[in-house]
Amino acid sequence: MNEFQYESGTEITLLTELIKQQYDVQPVTLRRLPSDFGKHIFQVKLANGLDWVLRIAEESSATLLIDVANLLIFLEQQHYSAERVILTNEQATIS
Numbered sequence: 001m002n003e004f005q006y007e008s009g010t011e012i013t014l015l016t017e018l019i020k021q022q023y024d025v026q027p028v029t030l031r032r033l034p035s036d037f038g039k040h041i042f043q044v045k046l047a048n049g050l051d052w053v054l055r056i057a058e059e060s061s062a063t064l065l066i067d068v069a070n071l072l073i074f075l076e077q078q079h080y081s082a083e084r085v086i087l088t089n090e091q092a093t094i095s
Helices: 009-023 059-077
Strands: 027-032 040-046 051-056
Touching: 009 027, 009 051
Parallel strands: none
Antiparallel strands: 027 040, 040 051
16 A cells, blocks of 8 residues: 655645645645554644644545545534535535
C-alpha cells in the first residue's frame, strides 16, 4: 500500500490548491491532525473563519468514503448531531 506523505511544503501547497479548486474557498492554514490508525486527516482553517476537517484516502477507499458521506448526510437530514459533509463545486461527496 502506498502511504501518503504530506509533510513537505510542496505537498501542502498542492492540497491547498486542490481545496481552492474543488470547494471554491480560501484556505489559510492546513494542519495534519493526529490519527491512531494512520489516517490522513487535516484541519483546514478558511479565510471566512470556518474550520473544516479534510480526510484524504487512497482511491481504493472511495466506495467506503462515499458510504460514510452518505450516512453523515442522512444523519444531518434527521437533525442528528454529526459531522457535516461539504459537497464539492460539482455537488460530489468526494473529489
